[in-house]
Every structure is written in C-alpha cells, then in structure tokens.
Amino acid sequence: MWQSDEPVTEDMLHKAIYEELKRVASRQAMTTYSDIAPLAVLDMENPADRDAIRLILGKISTYEHQKDRPMLTAIVVHRQDNIPGHGFFELARHLGRLKEGADELSFFCWGGGEGPPNVVKEYGRKLSPNNAFSTEKRGITVQARMQRSGSVTELLVGGISAVRVPFRSP
Numbered sequence: 644m645w646q647s648d649e650p651v652t653e654d655m656l657h658k659a660i661y662e663e664l665k666r667v668a669s670r671q672a673m674t675t676y677s678d679i680a681p682l683a684v685l686d687m688e689n690p691a692d693r694d695a696i697r698l699i700l701g702k703i704s705t706y707e708h709q710k711d712r713p714m715l716t717a718i719v720v721h722r723q724d725n726i727p728g729h730g731f732f733e734l735a736r737h738l739g740r741l742k743e744g745a746d747e748l749s750f751f752c753w754g755g756g757e758g759p760p761n762v763v764k765e766y767g768r769k770l771s772p773n774n775a776f777s778t779e780k781r782g783i784t785v786q787a788r789m790q791r792s793g794s795v796t797e798l799l800v801g802g803i804s805a806v807r808v809p810f811r812s813p
Contacts, residue, residue: 651706657699675722697730
C-alpha cells in the first residue's frame with residue numbers, strides 16, 4: 644500500500660488507470676480490481692501484481708486527498724462483496740479520513756465523503772434520481788440510494804432506513 648507523507652504529483656500517477664477511474668465515476672458506476680488491473684498489465688491472481696495495484700491506487704487516492712477531493716479509488720471494489728480492499732481503509736486511516744476504531748462499512752458508504760455517491764458527485768454528472776448501490780458485509784445487506792424527492796440521501800441496512808441526510812446537489 645502507498646503510504647507516504649511526501650506529496651504525490653500528477654506525473655507519479657498511472658495515467659491509464661487514473662483516467663479510467665474518472666470515466667467510471669462520471670458514468671455513476673463502480674469497477675473491480677480485476678477490471679482495471681489489465682490497464683497496468685497486472686493480473687490479480689499474482690500476489691506481486693496485487694501489491695502493485697495497491698501502490699497505483701494508493702497514489703491516486705493520496706493525490707486526490709491533496710486536492711481536497713474524495714478518495715477516487717472508493718469506486719474500485721472486490722467483485723465478490725462490492726467493498727474496497729483492506730488497503731483502501733488503511734490509507735484512509737493514514738490520511739486521517741477514517742478514525743481508528745470507526746466502522747469501515749459506514750465510512751465506505753458515507754463517512755468522510757468517501758463513498759461512491761460522493762465520488763460520483765465530485766467526478767461525475769448529476770446523480771440520477773434512483774442512483775443506488777448494494778453490498779453485503781457480515782451477513783447484512785447494505786443499500787445506499789439517492790432520492791431527489793424530499794432532497795434526501797438514504798442508507799438502508801437490512802431494508803431498514805438507518806441514515807437520512809439532506810441531499811447536496813453537486
């Protein structure tokens with residue numbers, strides 16, 4: 644994982660992956676590690692390549708953090724559970740965005756502006772009225788959706804509304 648207190652400059656970023664992540668966010672979508680790895684000629688079955696993708700994504704998130712933007716790599720998830728890898732949360736802690744002891748799933752969905760809805764607001768076009776994502780963690784289904792009606796953003800946990808916050812238009 645990339646963890647440095649040194650500034651990351653744009654020329655340090657993997658251009659193809661950085662541009663692809665911005666395109667994915669602008670489409671209000673998510674992607675997987677396996678989908679972006681070939682852009683850097685990496686294979687997620689290879690442990691050394693998994694380390695390499697962590698470094699690439701860590702630099703991108705650090706660069707975005709320096710620009711006061713959400714961690715763009717929040718839209719890169721594991722295919723099996725739709726959640727970013729451990730390195731994403733480690734870096735968020737290192738950058739001071741995720742506090743020690745805070746729940747990673749809550750942080751991913753809403754905390755600190757790092758979840759996919761916030762990334763889409765920063766990089767993409769306006770959210771569609773029914774923009775949503777769903778994941779399962781620890782046997783609990785979590786769904787997030789944006790609703791323009793009533794200007795509310797809602798987080799559903801197990802089908803029950805857990806968080807409702809005012810919707811801020813991008």
